[in-house]
Amino acid sequence: MIQVTELGYMGLGVSDLAAWKQYSAEMLALEVVDAGAKRAFLRTDYWHHRLMLEEDGSDDLTVLGFRVAGPEEFRAMQRQLSDGGVGFKAGTSAEAADRHVLELIKLEDPSGIPIEIFHGPHVEYDRPFHPGRRMHGRFKTGDGGLGHCIIRHAGLAPTYEFYRLLGMRGSVEYRIPTPGPSPFEIMFMHCNERDHTVAFGLPSEKRINHLMLEYEHFDDVGLTYEVVSASKTYPVAISPGRHANDQMYSFYFMNPSGFMCEVGWGARPATHQSEYYARDSYGHKPQAGVVEPGMRPVKAAAE
Numbered sequence: 001m002i003q004v005t006e007l008g009y010m011g012l013g014v015s016d017l018a019a020w021k022q023y024s025a026e027m028l029a030l031e032v033v034d035a036g037a038k039r040a041f042l043r044t045d046y047w048h049h050r051l052m053l054e055e056d057g058s059d060d061l062t063v064l065g066f067r068v069a070g071p072e073e074f075r076a077m078q079r080q081l082s083d084g085g086v087g088f089k090a091g092t093s094a095e096a097a098d099r100h101v102l103e104l105i106k107l108e109d110p111s112g113i114p115i116e117i118f119h120g121p122h123v124e125y126d127r128p129f130h131p132g133r134r135m136h137g138r139f140k141t142g143d144g145g146l147g148h149c150i151i152r153h154a155g156l157a158p159t160y161e162f163y164r165l166l167g168m169r170g171s172v173e174y175r176i177p178t179p180g181p182s183p184f185e186i187m188f189m190h191c192n193e194r195d196h197t198v199a200f201g202l203p204s205e206k207r208i209n210h211l212m213l214e215y216e217h218f219d220d221v222g223l224t225y226e227v228v229s230a231s232k233t234y235p236v237a238i239s240p241g242r243h244a245n246d247q248m249y250s251f252y253f254m255n256p257s258g259f260m261c262e263v264g265w266g267a268r269p270a271t272h273q274s275e276y277y278a279r280d281s282y283g284h285k286p287q288a289g290v291v292e293p294g295m296r297p298v299k300a301a302a303e
């Protein structure tokens with residue numbers, strides 16, 4: 001089976017580009033690269049970019065870009081999708097150039113999230129990453145890709161089947177007891193040594209619940225916590241704690257588009273065998289008035 005190798009890039013549609021640029025640099029420590037009045041790129045490493053911001057008013061995820069190893073895998077993935085009954089469109093050379101990749105195809109996951117599968121990202125070893133503010137270390141990307149995200153879903157089973165067809169593996173990893181008869185289940189999928197690249201199971205109006213970026217240095221989680229807490233603009237949504245599945249120490253805070261960013265450190269590699277948990281190791285308390293216990297932002301729930 002041909003496998004995607006990483007979440008390479010992600011697009012976000014925003015209503016306030018200026019706020020997002022400031023947030024990216026000052027809260028997350030990302031490098032901001034201007035690309036016209038309505039667009040900006042965000043860098044975490046040597047790649048041309050890892051995130052694209054487009055001022056379109058949507059305040060949501062616009063695309064997830066998954067990498068395959070090279071041209072042969074790119075062709076084989078297209079055969080795999082066709083054999084699996086999943087349609088896709090070939091990206092034009094202009095679309096590939098716009099994404100700074102050699103080639104891409106476009107498709108949609110079962111809940112309508114735009115997906116791109118590409119090979120050959122533009123990597124700029126002449127342009128070392130320059131953080132938007134002081135950092136102790138760097139972002140942890142490498143073989144694990146950009147990070148992970150929890151996305152909207154159209155049922156666990158069809159969503160699993162779609163990402164399985166991209167070569168990912170995974171299972172239910174959280175089975176959380178509820179007052180009702182059935183537990184609440186969240187499914188996590190991986191495609192490399194990062195414990196999970198996409199996860200789903202949470203109720204969500206937006207296509208995305210949160211984006212996680214990992215730091216190499218523990219103190220960058222602490223520094224970001226201090227910067228976010230001092231900002232007063234972007235409330236902490238889920239307190240610091242350690243996840244049971246990836247064992248990442250992290251916390252979550254709101255962003256200008258009304259969903260969450262998670263920053264973390266110290267995750268273990270994917271176990272490649274299924275396990276489930278009923279709760280986290282410690283911490284990770286949803287903050288009253290910011291997110292509901294099911295990790296849904298209160299503002300979105302009220303709309």
Ligand SMILES: [Fe+2]
Pocket residue numbers: 148210212262
């Ligand atoms: Fe996460």
